[in-house]
Amino acid sequence: MSDTDPYQLLESSIREPPTTLRGSLPYLGPGFILSASIVGSGELIATTIVGAQAGFVLMWFIIFSCLVKVAVQLEFGKHAISSGESTMASLNSLPGPRIGNANWSIWTWLILMIAKMMQVGGIVGGVVLAMEVFAPGLAHMPARAIATYAVAASVSLLVFRGYYLLIEKASLVMIGAFTLFTLVSICVLQTTELAISGSDFVSGLVPNIPTETVIIFAAIGAFGITGVGGDEIMAYNYWLMEKGYAAYTGPKSDSPDWQRRAKGWIRVMYLDATLAMIAYTAMTVMFYLLGAAVLNRKGLVPESGELISTLGNMYTASLGPWARSVFVIGAIVVLYSTLFAALAAWTRMFSDAFAKIGLYRFEDERIRRRAIAIFAWLIPFIWGTLFLYMEKPAFMVFLGGVATVVILLIVVFAALYFRYRRLDRTLLPSWRYDAALWLSSVSIVVVAGYVTYDTVMKFFSAA
Numbered sequence: 001m002s003d004t005d006p007y008q009l010l011e012s013s014i015r016e017p018p019t020t021l022r023g024s025l026p027y028l029g030p031g032f033i034l035s036a037s038i039v040g041s042g043e044l045i046a047t048t049i050v051g052a053q054a055g056f057v058l059m060w061f062i063i064f065s066c067l068v069k070v071a072v073q074l075e076f077g078k079h080a081i082s083s084g085e086s087t088m089a090s091l092n093s094l095p096g097p098r099i100g101n102a103n104w105s106i107w108t109w110l111i112l113m114i115a116k117m118m119q120v121g122g123i124v125g126g127v128v129l130a131m132e133v134f135a136p137g138l139a140h141m142p143a144r145a146i147a148t149y150a151v152a153a154s155v156s157l158l159v160f161r162g163y164y165l166l167i168e169k170a171s172l173v174m175i176g177a178f179t180l181f182t183l184v185s186i187c188v189l190q191t192t193e194l195a196i197s198g199s200d201f202v203s204g205l206v207p208n209i210p211t212e213t214v215i216i217f218a219a220i221g222a223f224g225i226t227g228v229g230g231d232e233i234m235a236y237n238y239w240l241m242e243k244g245y246a247a248y249t250g251p252k253s254d255s256p257d258w259q260r261r262a263k264g265w266i267r268v269m270y271l272d273a274t275l276a277m278i279a280y281t282a283m284t285v286m287f288y289l290l291g292a293a294v295l296n297r298k299g300l301v302p303e304s305g306e307l308i309s310t311l312g313n314m315y316t317a318s319l320g321p322w323a324r325s326v327f328v329i330g331a332i333v334v335l336y337s338t339l340f341a342a343l344a345a346w347t348r349m350f351s352d353a354f355a356k357i358g359l360y361r362f363e364d365e366r367i368r369r370r371a372i373a374i375f376a377w378l379i380p381f382i383w384g385t386l387f388l389y390m391e392k393p394a395f396m397v398f399l400g401g402v403a404t405v406v407i408l409l410i411v412v413f414a415a416l417y418f419r420y421r422r423l424d425r426t427l428l429p430s431w432r433y434d435a436a437l438w439l440s441s442v443s444i445v446v447v448a449g450y451v452t453y454d455t456v457m458k459f460f461s462a463a
Contacts, residue, residue: 005365006242009084015248017264024268030077030239031276034232037341038280044334045126045397047226047284051291052301054215056196059204061219062288064443066227066281069408070273071433071440073233075415077245077269080237082262082424084246086362087237088352091410094417101358105410109234110353112403116231117379119400120342121386123335125393127151130332133312133324148388152380155339159347160376178330182286185323189293196293204292223405223447226284227277230407235345236273238352245269252424259426266427339380347375405448412441 004013018024050058079090091105099107128148132138138147189195210216228236240246245265250258295301312324351371355362362368390396419437 006244006247007084007086007363007365007368009247009249009251011250013244013247014250014261015244017248017261017268019264021271024271027243027245027268028272028275030236030243030245030269031272031274032279033239033341033344034228034236035276035280036337037232037235037345038226038228038338044287044331045122045394047287048291048295049301049394049398050215050219051288052295053212054210054219054292055296056200056204056289056292057208057210058215058219059201059285059288059292060207061209061223062226062284063205063281065223066277066284068440068443069228069233070277071436072408072411072415072444073228073236074270074273074433075419075437076233076411077236077240077273078266078427079415079418079422080240081245081249081265081269082252082427083422084241084249084252086241086352087234087349088356088362090237090418091414092356093422094414102353102356105414106353106356108410109407112407113231113350115403116400116407117382118386118390118396119403120339120346121383121390122393122396122400123338123342124148124151124380124383125387125391125396126335127332127339128387129393130328130335133328145388148384149381151336151339152384155336155343156377156380158340159343160373178334179283179286181326181330182283182290186286186289189290194293194297196289200293201289204288220402220405220447220450227280229404230409230411231349231404232345233411234349234407238345238348240269259424262424262427339383343376343379346379347372350375350379405444408444409448412444416441 018027047062050062076087076090079085080087083090085093088106091109092101092103094103094105096104098104125148128138128144128151131147131151132144138144186196245268249261249265252258312327316324316327351368352362354360354371355368360367360371362371387393387396415437419434
């Protein structure tokens with residue numbers, strides 16, 4: 001085993017945490033990797049569709065969705081740094097029944113990831129639909145199938161070959177450029193007849209729930225996707241560990257030195273998560289405003305094969321017809337970077353989950369790398385196949401969002417268990433932190449409860 005393996009806590013890997021903002025900057029990154037996976041499915045697709053359907057009235061709910069889940073993310077991250085455990089190792093410590101070697105939470109996660117497969121399959125479809133704008137011939141079989149599997153294989157190749165970090169950095173730069181492009185679009189929109197008035201913006205900040213069922217379902221699905229979702233919170237721990245936070249803290253002990261290092265690296269993690277939250281929340285609001293101001297007023301709701309072309313209206317309305325091509329290129333960049341981030345995270349989570357079932361040892365670096373490589377090819381193939389079978393990317397994304405809400409329930413239970421049963425007493429947070437954690441947990445449970453109730457009622461009504 002290599003001494004540089006970030007999943008091993010060794011004395012030789014210990015590093016003192018930075019004590020200044022400038023010193024912390026080189027250690028930031030896990031939260032922004034998470035942002036790359038959030039922007040494609042949540043901000044670009046789900047948020048704009050909710051805005052198109054509801055107008056400005058649900059902007060407060062979308063912002064709330066971005067902010068409220070961060071406390072649970074922080075608790076997961078804190079546990080990873082202080083314990084040195086991967087996500088699945090932590091879930092395997094939860095109380096409750098077991099099937100074989102694995103805890104109930106791991107098996108439940110594996111089942112729910114079937115729906116999540118459809119969500120990312122919808123993002124693959126979004127990339128293909130965007131490509132079809134420039135090459136209309138791809139809209140027909142077998143050209144669409146070839147393009148779909150080519151996109152899937154390219155993601156596999158880059159993650160499998162280990163180019164992920166380089167590509168991710170480039171993708172984040174392009175996402176930043178796309179964010180600037182969106183901001184300019186909003187500013188220019190203010191010079192048109194579709195300008196967003198102060199009353200429009202303020203009305204979106206006042207809590208109000210529409211009565212239309214289809215809008216409520218879209219909002220609930222968006223709650224699971226916008227901001228950090230359940231699977232993204234689970235993935236965050238792997239990025240924290242691979243960035244070195246747990247290894248730098250070192251093996252857990254009762255010494256004052258370990259306590260100081262743990263608190264120091266947790267502070268860095270707080271900064272990382274907070275800056276990422278600001279970034280993806282700002283992006284969310286901009287996409288929502290464009291969806292409400294342009295698509296809703298024009299009666300345009302993105303569906304099926306018209307997803308990308310309809311979303312492009314948000315930019316042509318303010319910048320002119322030339323902006324459609326720029327938007328399509330930007331959409332490809334954003335969606336493609338999401339595929340990178342999702343695949344990199346999923347290869348680790350699935351490898352870890354199957355290891356906990358008892359198939360191999362995730363802690364063995366050689367075996368772990370081999371498992372990650374296998375999943376890097378298998379998972380995108382499934383994504384592409386699901387898109388070709390369903391061909392409804394917007395619906396697929398929202399379906400995955402509903403599954404994410406359920407995954408969030410597991411994450412909430414685990415976060416509270418970590419906080420009150422496993423957290424080192426020297427790392428106890430303030431009452432303000434605990435209040436935020438409980439607000440986050442209760443909000444997630446209420447939304448998940450509504451999803452469950454609505455699903456059961458629809459099932460019996462159909463029967």
